[in-house]
Amino acid sequence: MIKFDHMIYREIQVPELNIPEGLCSVFGPNGSGKSTLLRLIAGIDQPDEGTILINGNSPRNTECGYLSEFPDRNIVFERVADEISSPLKFRHLDCNETEEKVRGIIQEIGITGLYDKNVTRLSGGEKILVALATAISIKPGLLVIDEADSHLDSQTASGVFEIIRRLEIPHVVFCTQDMNRVEEIADFAVYMENGRVAESGEPSSVFETLGETCFSPGNTES
Amino acid sequence: MKIECSEIRFSRDGFNLRADAEFCEGLHVITGRIGSGKSTLASILAGTEKPDTGIVIKEGISSEILSMQFPEYHLTHMNLDPEIRSWGVDAETVLGIAGLICPEEKDPMTLSRGELKRLHLACLLQKKYDLMILDEPFSSLDCIWKRKFKDMMNEIDEGVRIIFTHEKRVLPEYTNLWTISDGLLLRVE
Numbered sequence: 062m063i064k065f066d067h068m069i070y071r072e073i074q075v076p077e078l079n080i081p082e083g084l085c086s087v088f089g090p091n092g093s094g095k096s097t098l099l100r101l102i103a104g105i106d107q108p109d110e111g112t113i114l115i116n117g118n119s120p121r122n123t124e125c126g127y128l129s130e131f132p133d134r135n136i137v138f139e140r141v142a143d144e145i146s147s148p149l150k151f152r153h154l155d156c157n158e159t160e161e162k163v164r165g166i167i168q169e170i171g172i173t174g175l176y177d178k179n180v181t182r183l184s185g186g187e188k189i190l191v192a193l194a195t196a197i198s199i200k201p202g203l204l205v206i207d208e209a210d211s212h213l214d215s216q217t218a219s220g221v222f223e224i225i226r227r228l229e230i231p232h233v234v235f236c237t238q239d240m241n242r243v244e245e246i247a248d249f250a251v252y253m254e255n256g257r258v259a260e261s262g263e264p265s266s267v268f269e270t271l272g273e274t275c276f277s278p279g280n281t282e283s
Numbered sequence: 284m285k286i287e288c289s290e291i292r293f294s295r296d297g298f299n300l301r302a303d304a305e306f307c308e309g310l311h312v313i314t315g316r317i318g319s320g321k322s323t324l325a326s327i328l329a330g331t332e333k334p335d336t337g338i339v340i341k342e343g344i345s346s347e348i349l350s351m352q353f354p355e356y357h358l359t360h361m362n363l364d365p366e367i368r369s370w371g372v373d374a375e376t377v378l379g380i381a382g383l384i385c386p387e388e389k390d391p392m393t394l395s396r397g398e399l400k401r402l403h404l405a406c407l408l409q410k411k412y413d414l415m416i417l418d419e420p421f422s423s424l425d426c427i428w429k430r431k432f433k434d435m436m437n438e439i440d441e442g443v444r445i446i447f448t449h450e451k452r453v454l455p456e457y458t459n460l461w462t463i464s465d466g467l468l469l470r471v472e
Contacts, residue, residue, distance in 0.1 A: 091397025091425045092383075130396040130423070131355060178296055185352050185419070186317025186449075208396065211422045212352075214316045214449035238397075238425050275426035 063102060063232060067111035072256040073097050075111075080234065083248030084226065086264070087236045088276065093253040095236045096130055096207050102234055103127040103205040115203055115232065123203050126196025130207040130236070132185050135192035141167075141175045141183075144191055148199045166194045169224060185212040193221060197228060206235040210242065222246050240278040244268065252276065284308045284343035284413055286443055288468070291327060291337035293320075300324060302337075302468040309458030310436065310444040314451070319463040321447040322352060325418045328445065344443070347414035352422060354403040355392065362388045363402070372409040381405035382428075397423045408435055413442045421450040429453040 063085075065078035073094045087095045100106045101113055104120030105127065115123045129135050138144040142163060149159040167173050172190050175183065180191060189209045196204060204225065210218040218239070225233055226246065237243060243250055243264050250267040252260040260267045271277045284307075291302040300320040315321050326332035328339060329349035341347075351357060360366040364387035367374040374387055381401040383394070391399060400423045407415075421429050429450070436444070436455035446455075460472040 089425070090427060091401065091423070092395050096395055131353070133353070133355075174297065182296070184318050184322055185422075190317075208423060212317070212419075215451065217317050238423070238429075240426070275430065280426075 062116060063234070064114045065111070066114075068101070068108045068113055069110040070097065070101055070106060070108045073101070074256060075258055078251070078258055078261060080232070080251070080261075081249055082231050083233070084222075084246055085232070085234045085249040085251065086243040086247035087234060087251045087253060088238065088240065088243055089253035089259070090276075094256040095253050097256075098251075098253065099127075099205050099207050099234060099236055102203070120203075124199060124201045125203040125205060126199065126201040126230075127204075128189065128192045128196055128206045128209050130209075130211075132188040132192065132212060135195070136180050136188065139179050139181065141172075141178050141180055141191050144180055145194045145198055148195060152199070162198060166198055170194045171220065186214070186217060189213060190217075190221070193225075197225075197230070200228075201230060203232040203234070204230045206233070208236045208238065210235075210237050210239055218242070240268070240276060240280075244278040284443060285341075286328060286344065286414060286445075287340040287342075288324075288328070289338050289340060291324075291334045291339070293323060293327060293332070293334045298323075299466045300327075300463075300468075301466060302327075304461070304468055304470065306443050306445055307458070308441070308443055310439075310446065310455060311459045311461060312454055312457045313445060313447045313461040313463060313468070314449060315447075315463035316449070320466050321463055322418050324463065324468065325349065325416050325445075325447050329416050341414065344413040346412045348407060348410075348412045348416070350403065350407055350415070350417040350420060352419040354396070354399045354423075357403055358391055361390055363391055364388065366391050367402075367406055370406040370409065372406055377402070377405045377409060380408070397425055397428070400424055401428055404432055404435075408439075411441070415439075415442060415444045416447075417445065418447045419449070420446060421448055421453065426453075 063080040065075040068075045146163045250264040287305045288302040293300040367377045433455045
């Protein structure tokens with residue numbers, strides 16, 4: 062469980078929020094505080110007041126994979142294989158075991174063709190897939206993904222979330238502008254407005270409250 | 284007024300792109316999966332990338348813009364006011380169009396990505412171009428702004444406008460629909 066207790070950070074206020082294990086989607090208008098909430102959950106930013114606990118631990122004591130909404134901010138190394146293997150190398154994992162794990166991950170994500178490529182020459186979507194492969198290489202207990210699907214075509218994004226589901230990471234918190242995706246795959250939904258959690262719960266109940274707004278699935282096109 | 288790709292061929296790291304097409308005045312939507320070559324073709328059309336063979340021919344085009352997928356690449360200033368003025372447009376008007384209520388001295392990189400995209404598009408749409416090449420303009424926009432941007436694009440009735448996108452649900456009215464599949468550009472409609 063991710064528990065927010067009287068949490069305040071800059072313009073974000075979350076008096077109480079309990080996110081159960083599984084896939085949690087955070088959605089809402091641009092500038093509503095989604096990315097900041099995700100950074101707080103990942104431990105990149107820390108609350109000014111109150112607490113956030115993940116299974117009783119602070120975010121900075123939780124093994125976390127994080128994908129920024131700015132794809133270039135995820136990248137440290139030039140070569141794809143070096144980037145993906147970096148979390149394992151930083152943990153001094155055996156070289157052969159590292160190589161084996163990296164090969165397995167890129168096969169699972171479907172980016173074997175990118176292995177030796179220069180990250181700076183990849184498309185935006187490919188950069189996201191490399192960042193995801195890097196984040197899951199350590200099998201984190203928490204995976205935080207900030208609107209990665211806005212850089213991916215629908216088919217690729219669906220494939221990515223299928224992989225994430227298969228990995229059985231205890232907590233996955235992702236931000237998206239695709240409400241159909243929230244409805245299809247999320248176990249829990251958080252709708253934000255003006256730095257506050259306006260609605261939270263099972264996606265069906267959250268969408269019922271949002272009614273005919275474009276933040277409900279099926280109303281996006283009109 | 285038109286832009287033409289004549290026997291464009293581009294290869295890099297095992298990826299091959301082929302394009303033979305003519306984009307007349309109107310709005311053209313080009314779709315394709317990630318890594319299919321959309322951004323590469325956008326760069327070739329804009330002249331920021333050179334094809335291995337073939338040429339891009341522009342007729343009657345005296346002003347053009349390439350809107351890159353990542354709005355952060357367009358930033359040239361550390362504050363909103365000089366950033367917006369660098370486009371030669373009025374800061375107050377742009378902030379109003381972009382729906383941004385924030386001090387003009389704010390660092391644009393402290394905006395959310397969606398807000399930054401709105402700022403970029405609002406600057407861009409304040410001006411007139413004979414050729415607009417927009418790479419993933421809907422990326423990061425929420426549903427409200429996708430609709431607004433679609434409406435704003437529908438109001439433009441001059442010039443050649445080419446949108447590269449994987450967005451399928453919210454699209455402006457287009458003249459032609461194209462797709463890039465396995466590195467080959469094809470007209471669908």
